Amino acid sequence: MEFVKRWALERGDNVLLTSGNKPERKRAHTFYEKMGFLHRDSGL
Numbered sequence: 001m002e003f004v005k006r007w008a009l010e011r012g013d014n015v016l017l018t019s020g021n022k023p024e025r026k027r028a029h030t031f032y033e034k035m036g037f038l039h040r041d042s043g044l
Helices: 002-011 022-032
Strands: none
Touching: none
16 A cells, blocks of 8 residues: 555545445555545445
8 A cells, every 4th residue: 555655646646435324434544544544425
């Protein structure tokens, strides 16, 4: 993930990660937030 984030930053791009918005995904969300990703509701 760190490689991908660095690669995207060097290109001037962003990384969008989707992991589902269900209660059973809470641990995954916590993991990604610790990696620096921000949680936002997609509004879909």
